Amino acid sequence: MIENSSLASIIIFYLLAITVIASAIGVVTSKNVMLACLSLLAVLLGIAGLFIFLAAEFMALVQILIYGGTVVTVIVFAIILTNLKDFSNLKSTKQAPFAILACIAALTCLIIGIVSSPALPAKLELNYISLTFLGRYLFTDWAIPFELASLVLLIALIGAVLMVKTSREGEND
Structure with missing residues (x-):
């Protein structure tokens, strides 16, 4: 039987992972640029939560300050300062099938690399x-x-x- 603390940590991990994945999907699929930016902020904060979960508090702090704060703020300023009327007449190009093929090829390479790589050692020696x-x-x-x-x-x-x-x-x- 799983201990309560172990069960709680598993639940927290899955909640953070689901938040990151759902927000990442929101970034890619949102037609509103500002909502995509807020979804990106949720992704970055979820990753910071995963860093905290892994007891890497400094990395979580860096993730929140640099990515969550600075990068998202710069993106919001870029959105605000960009004249969106210039982009209203853009049409879909015929490059979408090539982009899909490139993504499938990259995903295939990633899966092959993960499957063919040796397993991690049972115990990693960490120098803090x-x-x-x-x-x-x-x-x-x-x-x-x-x-x-x-x-x-x-x-x-x-x-x-x-x-x-x-x-x-x-x-x-």
Whole structure:
């Protein structure tokens, strides 16, 4: 018989997995771009829940902050700043059968790779790195690349704002 804690963890895992899968289907099938973005947020938060379930709290935090917060916010801003009227006359192309074949081929390769790969060892040896060590390492040895990455993101943000401002001024003239 399964213990209560084990049963609870199985139920939590399946609920998180179903949430991620259903939300991912919502991302792909939604005709409303904003609803697809909200479904993407649900996928990313569900994956963060799976990280918490696997006792990888740092990965869950990174998943929520970077993907759940930043990436979804950028996508929402892109949706808001895009003139959707420019895309209203797009027609379906004849590339759909090729895209379906490419997806089937990729899925087949994935299944063959999974089936033909050797099984994981019974016990994995994990070396845990503390968050204190990671923080010190990131802000001492990798301080300059970290600051350069933040500078690149800041320049991209300023460029996006200037592009939108310029295009809005052109529309008003």
